[in-house]
Amino acid sequence: MYTTKVLQRRYIGLILPVLLIIIWEIASYIINNPFFLPRFDAVLAVLADPFRDRLGSGSLISNAIRSIQRVGLGFICAAVIAIPLGIMMGWSDRLYRFFDSTIQLLRPIPPLAWLPLALAWFKIGLTSVVFIISIGAFFPILLNTIDGIKNVRKTWLEVASTLGASERQLLLKVIIPGAAPLIWTGLRIGFGIAWMVLVAAEILPGTTSGLGYLIMYAYNFGQIELIVAGMMVIGIIGIAFDFLFQSVEKKKFAWRRLER
Amino acid sequence: MRLEIRNLSKIFVSEKGEQIEALSNINLTIDEQEFICIVGPSGCGKTTFLRIIGGLDVATSGTIQLNGQVITGPTPQMAMIFQEYSLFPWRTVIDNVAFGLELRGLPKEERYQIAKKYLDLVGLTGFAENFSYELSGGMRQRVAVARALAIEPKVILMDEPFGALDAQTRNRMQNELLQIWEKAKKTIIFVTHSVDEAVFLGDRVIALTKRPAKIKEIVPVIHCRPRDRTCSEFVSIRKHVLELIAEESSGT
Known part of the structure; x- marks a missing residue:
């Protein structure tokens, strides 16, 4: 039973x-009426042939790879800035106060609202898309990093300093490992947002490839089954990455859940 | 190795800007390998006193000298053991014990060898690869003791190290600590709420007054070791210390 x-x-x-x-x-x-609601098996047929060129705009796979490259680039840019900045802001109260007001001001602006400005600055192309994605991923990574650093247990720091740790050792051997689970959570949330922002950015003017572009383009040709298939691929990739992040979390940061 | 505490005072400034005197003119000389227990009414400043000795807090006036050398901040000559949750949960037991040696840049093999020696000493031989969340409260404190011993400090400062343990584990840990103390030959300064614990462990019991803490009385426990909690001498010393604290606690 x-x-x-x-x-x-x-x-x-x-x-x-x-x-x-x-x-x-x-x-x-x-x-x-396939222009209103395609049959499930028609969508499956599209999914079953992921390497086939669609509407002269590349296959599902090639567009998916394009999207993943963009999101990866934007995500890495965001992480490279947000993690060190978060560590500094979490560590120094003065730096925190220096940056916090600006961050609070910029945070409520939806990443896509930056698109016109990004197009004006960087023209149509990779840079502007990566810029938008970075903005989407940046804030969750930053805020979780700050939180992680601020919540490093004071006792750990005191133990380490009585055992002879230098400032640098405190940072590398206590603060960063102690904050790592929350930083990782920030990365996971940041990646999820980056992915959503990416697809939306690809739908808007400025790109000529990627999954978002493909489904919008398919709309112009009334290929509803391609739209739905593209949406499914977008969802599956999102889940796959989240799963990846979560499995690392379970493996590497189990202590955070298990410690009482 | 003498620890000399001279005219030690501490004044805190509260958030409202009031000055709060925590310690007032404490003088104490502690000999090598002595086991000192500090007791006093709740909130009297025992922990503050210990933290200043360990260099984690700064005194407002007065000095602490370890063999003539003035203590101004945390030093590996004095290791602190906290009440609980002081282990690094992302590290295995052996990497916790070897932490201080790692800070000194000792190669892995060498520091593991030393760490294993201290794990044996605290009776955790088979637990090197475990994580702290897999251990009981008593075992965790033994890891903390091993971690402190591994850097070979002169003095071990203990802030209510067994306060979070159940009564049985606590008594067992007290006996084990005495055995470790006899083997490792360290000076121990031990802060506790429990008069029973203080009289059981200490060579001398320092009873502090209520805030601002001064030394009310230094009670030598000449009663030989291992101590018997039920013998009349133990009981009468314990009663005396309890009375000292009761005098301080009344009227607060």
């Missing part, structure tokens, strides 16, 4: 998606 319970728990989350697909398939038969 134990195994059926485990199975129940494992598969209960699959019931609704399967049900939705069945409803979708039935509805598409009844509506019978």
Whole structure:
């Protein structure tokens, strides 16, 4: 009986998606208008042929790779600035106060609101997209890093200094490892936001490739099944990266959950 | 190795800007390998006193000298052991114990060898590769003791190290600490709420007054070791120290 319970728990989350697909398939038969609701198997057929060129704009795979490259670049730019800045702001109250007001001012501006300015500065191309993505990823990484550093237990610092740690050793051997789980959480959230921002940025003017571009382009040709297939790829890639981040978290930072 | 505390005073400034006198003119000389216990009413400044000795807080006036050398900040000659949660949870037990040696740049093999020696001493031989969250409270404190011993300090400062443990574990840890103390030959300064613990462990028990803390009385415990908690001499010393603290606690 134990195994059926485990199975129940494992598969209960699959019931609704399967049900939705069945409803979708039935509805598409009844509506019978592929420009309104494509059939599920038509979408599957698109997904099953991911290397095929679509509308002269590249395949699902090539566009996905393009999108991942962009998000990777933007994400890395954001992390490279946000983590050191967060460490400094978490460590020094003076630096925190110096930067905080500006950050609070810039944070509520949605990343996409920067797009016109980015286009004006960097013209159409990779730089402006990467810029927008960086802005999306930047704030969650920064804020979690600051939080992580500020929450490093005071006792750890005192133990380390009585054992003879220099300032540099405190930073490298206590503060950063102690803050690492929260920094990692920041990276994970930042990546998720970067991915969402990317696809939206690709839909807006300024790009000629990527998954966002592909689904918008497909709309112009009435290829609804390509739109839906593209959306699915976007979702799957998002889940895959989140899973990756989470599995590292479980492996490397288990202590944070387990320590009482 | 004498620890000399001269005219030590500490005044805090509270958030409202009031001056709060925590310690007032404390004088104390501690001999090599002596086991000193500090007791006093709650909030009297015991921990502040210990933290100043360890260089974690700064005295307003007065000096602390370790063998003639003035203490101005944390020094590896004095290791501090805290009440709880002081282990680095991202490090294994052995990497915790070897931490101080790692700071000194000792190669891995050498520091592991030393760390293993101290793990054996505290009775945690088989736990080198475990993480702190896999250990009980008593075991964690033993790791903290091993970590402090590994850097071979002259003095070990202990701030309520067994305060979070249950009574049975606590008594066992007291016995183990005495054994370790006899083997490692260190000076120990031990802050505790528990008069029973202080009289059981200390060569001398320092009873502090309520705030601002002064030394009320230094009670020598000549009673030989290992001590028997139920013998009449133990009971009468314990009673005396309890009375000292009760006098200070009344009216607060």
